[in-house]
Amino acid sequence: MSKQTSISAEFLKGLWEQSPTLRQLLGLCPTLAVTTAAANGVGMGLATAFVLVCASLMISLVRKLVPGQVRIATYVVVVAAFVTVVDLTMKAKFPAMSKSLGAFIPLIVVNCIILGRAEAFASKNGPFRSVVDALGMGVGFTAALTFLGGVREILGNGSLFGVAVMPADYDPWIVMILPAGGFFALGLTLGAANIINRWREQSALRAARVASAAKEA
Amino acid sequence: MATESSKGGSLQVIGEGNLSLVTSPHAHFGWSTARIMWTVSLSLVPCLASAVWFFGAGVLAPVAGAVIGAAATEWVVARLNHKPQTLPDGSAFLTGLLLGLIVPPGFSPLHALLGGVVSIGIGKAVFGGLGDNIFNPALVGRAFLQASFPAGMTDWSASVARVDAVSQATPLGLYKFGDPSQFASDIATQKLLVGNVGGCLGETSAVAILAGAAILLVTRIAHWQIMVSMVLGGFVFGGVLHLGGVGPSPLFHVLSGGFLFGAVFMATDYVTSPTTPRGQWIFGLGIALLTILIREFGGLPEGVMYSILMMNAAVPLINRGTRPRIYGAKR
Amino acid sequence: MKTTLHMLATLVVAGTLAGGSLSLVNGWADPLIQANQARARDEAIGFLVPGGTPEQVVDQAGLTAWRVTADGATSGWVLRCSGAGFQDKIDLMIALDPGREEIRGLKVLGDSETPGLGTWIRLSAEHEQALAAAADRNLGAAADDAKNFPLQFFGWGDGRRLSAAGDLVVVKGKKRSALGETEVQAITAATISSKAVVQIVNDAVTRLNAVLAEPGGAS
Numbered sequence: 001m002s003k004q005t006s007i008s009a010e011f012l013k014g015l016w017e018q019s020p021t022l023r024q025l026l027g028l029c030p031t032l033a034v035t036t037a038a039a040n041g042v043g044m045g046l047a048t049a050f051v052l053v054c055a056s057l058m059i060s061l062v063r064k065l066v067p068g069q070v071r072i073a074t075y076v077v078v079v080a081a082f083v084t085v086v087d088l089t090m091k092a093k094f095p096a097m098s099k100s101l102g103a104f105i106p107l108i109v110v111n112c113i114i115l116g117r118a119e120a121f122a123s124k125n126g127p128f129r130s131v132v133d134a135l136g137m138g139v140g141f142t143a144a145l146t147f148l149g150g151v152r153e154i155l156g157n158g159s160l161f162g163v164a165v166m167p168a169d170y171d172p173w174i175v176m177i178l179p180a181g182g183f184f185a186l187g188l189t190l191g192a193a194n195i196i197n198r199w200r201e202q203s204a205l206r207a208a209r210v211a212s213a214a215k216e217a
Numbered sequence: 218m219a220t221e222s223s224k225g226g227s228l229q230v231i232g233e234g235n236l237s238l239v240t241s242p243h244a245h246f247g248w249s250t251a252r253i254m255w256t257v258s259l260s261l262v263p264c265l266a267s268a269v270w271f272f273g274a275g276v277l278a279p280v281a282g283a284v285i286g287a288a289a290t291e292w293v294v295a296r297l298n299h300k301p302q303t304l305p306d307g308s309a310f311l312t313g314l315l316l317g318l319i320v321p322p323g324f325s326p327l328h329a330l331l332g333g334v335v336s337i338g339i340g341k342a343v344f345g346g347l348g349d350n351i352f353n354p355a356l357v358g359r360a361f362l363q364a365s366f367p368a369g370m371t372d373w374s375a376s377v378a379r380v381d382a383v384s385q386a387t388p389l390g391l392y393k394f395g396d397p398s399q400f401a402s403d404i405a406t407q408k409l410l411v412g413n414v415g416g417c418l419g420e421t422s423a424v425a426i427l428a429g430a431a432i433l434l435v436t437r438i439a440h441w442q443i444m445v446s447m448v449l450g451g452f453v454f455g456g457v458l459h460l461g462g463v464g465p466s467p468l469f470h471v472l473s474g475g476f477l478f479g480a481v482f483m484a485t486d487y488v489t490s491p492t493t494p495r496g497q498w499i500f501g502l503g504i505a506l507l508t509i510l511i512r513e514f515g516g517l518p519e520g521v522m523y524s525i526l527m528m529n530a531a532v533p534l535i536n537r538g539t540r541p542r543i544y545g546a547k548r
Numbered sequence: 549m550k551t552t553l554h555m556l557a558t559l560v561v562a563g564t565l566a567g568g569s570l571s572l573v574n575g576w577a578d579p580l581i582q583a584n585q586a587r588a589r590d591e592a593i594g595f596l597v598p599g600g601t602p603e604q605v606v607d608q609a610g611l612t613a614w615r616v617t618a619d620g621a622t623s624g625w626v627l628r629c630s631g632a633g634f635q636d637k638i639d640l641m642i643a644l645d646p647g648r649e650e651i652r653g654l655k656v657l658g659d660s661e662t663p664g665l666g667t668w669i670r671l672s673a674e675h676e677q678a679l680a681a682a683a684d685r686n687l688g689a690a691a692d693d694a695k696n697f698p699l700q701f702f703g704w705g706d707g708r709r710l711s712a713a714g715d716l717v718v719v720k721g722k723k724r725s726a727l728g729e730t731e732v733q734a735i736t737a738a739t740i741s742s743k744a745v746v747q748i749v750n751d752a753v754t755r756l757n758a759v760l761a762e763p764g765g766a767s
Binding site: 036065067068069070073074080081084085088089091092093095099105156157163172174177178 | 551554555558559562563565566567569570573576577578580581584588635658663664665742
């Protein structure tokens with residue numbers, strides 16, 4: 001850890017290279033369960049991102065004060081407090097969204113992305129860097145959930161963010177908003193992400209080969 | 218490496234020269250994959266004919282849709298994977314044909330096409346192609362359609378005059394949700410045998426299915442153990458319940474819905490059924506038991522599809538448990 | 549020893565801070581949450597029996613009932629009741645006429661039915677608007693479509709409405725207009741959800757009548 005990566009790279013890695021959903025495969029329960037509509041994906045993603053940022057900041061601030069033996073317990077207390085704040089706020093201010101996300105808001109406590117970033121990053125880095133990392137991960141998670149929710153809502157309900165986007169005689173594929181459709185959408189999205197990554201690796205290899213050939217010549 | 222594809226699709230001869238290695242199985246049936254698949258497709262002709270006879274020529278549209286969807290997906294997947302084209306072996310055609318025969322009359326051809334795409338794409342290709350799939354591809358496609366278009370998949374109203382007044386519902390639907398007194402008089406065994414009742418295209422006529430079964434058994438393509446055990450299981454489990462005062466006669470269980478079609482054409486799929494005779498008995502009896510349980514105690518009128526899919530998932534376990542003892546090995 | 553104390557102190561401090569801040573947030577959020585629930589309830593009652601003052605007359609487990617009065621006379625009854633659906637509890641409200649003889653409306657407040665099938669028990673936003681605008685709160689022939697399941701509980705034209713005697717039954721495969729006042733047309737492919745709603749409605753009206761018939765009952 002002698003050489004620090006740049007701040008922008010710290011943020012951007014959460015969007016694709018280390019995307020919590022597409023690359024780390026973390027937090028899949030809420031991913032599968034709530035992405036029946038794009039708006040749910042946004043709501044769940046933002047709620048998780050908020051908890052992630054707050055918890056990362058707090059944990060990074062206290063990382064030197066907490067003894068190693070009880071660090072996980074402390075992190076859980078911190079995370080649980082922020083999750084409860086989010087849960088109460090949503091119930092008070094966004095009752096409709098809170099109703100559609102149901103039990104999955106309280107369950108952010110056990111979302112492995114949050115404890116994962118706390119353990120892998122915030123407990124080893126300064127507050128600023130931790131917040132940037134959490135923001136990147138939060139945005140990456142929100143983007144992935146919104147994408148999955150969008151795909152499932154378009155196919156399964158013929159709409160996007162509640163607005164009809166398919167032709168009027170479109171017969172929605174109801175399976176896509178059932179649990180099975182969550183697995184279909186996630187599995188195919190992961191497969192597509194792997195294909196894209198393979199292309200990127202191959203084109204990077206090719207570019208490197210061209211560069212070395214040019215140097216020799 | 219040379220492939221003896223002309224004789225047997227699965228027979229591979231490795232190495233050229235003095236020493237040649239041949240992968241198992243060494244005892245070969247002698248038929249290529251393509252010949253088997255096209256023969257099974259031929260055995261479905263009676264069912265297709267009965268569908269056209271009872272429901273009108275319009276039923277060819279969803280069948281064609283399913284076949285085109287399955288075949289096109291097979292072709293595209295082979296292209297994308299840069300593998301030799303597997304379309305001519307007929308397995309995708311067969312999957313599409315099977316799927317087309319287990320949708321209701323009047324089912325949208327476009328939806329059937331989608332079902333064909335899902336059958337091959339999600340039911341087979343993602344597992345690695347023919348031979349590697351866990352679940353029967355045609356049934357995966359049907360399960361997708363059932364979950365996607367529940368109204369279209371349970372709409373039995375489109376049929377012609379040869380299917381009489383009860384065509385508004387399937388016999389099982391009448392039994393589960395209808396008036397019991399009407400049920401007894403309307404559904405005669407004779408009708409179930411001939412097939413002039415409501416139902417999915419290929420499943421209504423027991424006679425046509427048995428003609429197909431005869432072809433499969435004479436050519437020894439299908440394992441008789443699976444067919445016999447499933448039908449026997451239907452009689453035994455349905456009979457026990459019937460004697461206990463629950464449910465219709467076992468004969469009705471076996472002749473109605475997709476029971477016979479499933480036993481003859483779906484459960485006997487090589488890839489997704491057990492390899493040992495003992496395992497095949499367990500498999501067939503298991504499907505029959507699950508079907509009767511779903512029909513009697515579940516929320517659905519029919520359970521053959523889910524029963525076969527569930528037992529498909531159990532096949533690796535059954536194969537493991539029924540492996541024959543190696544001669545001389547300890548018990 | 550020192551480490552143990554350190555560990556204890558850390559957890560105590562973390563727990564205290566978390567608990568303290570949560571009680572603050574709860575103090576702010578709780579009244580808002582209560583107000584949200586009350587507003588949702590009042591809106592539903594106001595939709596089902598418009599233009600009156602609800603007065604709660606029954607409050608039991610699984611059944612709450614309000615008598616709505618306007619100009620000194622009973623203008624209707626609203627029952628909130630719940631029961632087992634296809635997957636989870638269905639929570640719904642029904643409206644009765646002042647004499648508790650016929651059903652005047654149905655609104656599902658919460659359910660976990662299968663999307664695209666059992667969820668047809670819910671009243672769509674368009675229908676809710678249309679009903680609120682209709683003088684006789686009745687969309688007539690629109691109730692013939694099996695997808696418009698809840699419309700039957702508002703009536704299907706010419707003042708025909710479902711019976712509130714707790715004797716409703718579900719019928720499959722027939723048009724609404726061909727059915728009687730104790731028969732409810734099932735949603736296609738969602739018979740179980742349809743039956744669940746009818747069961748809840750039957751139980752609720754039967755219970756309400758039993759409670760009101762008791763001497764010293766809330767009536």
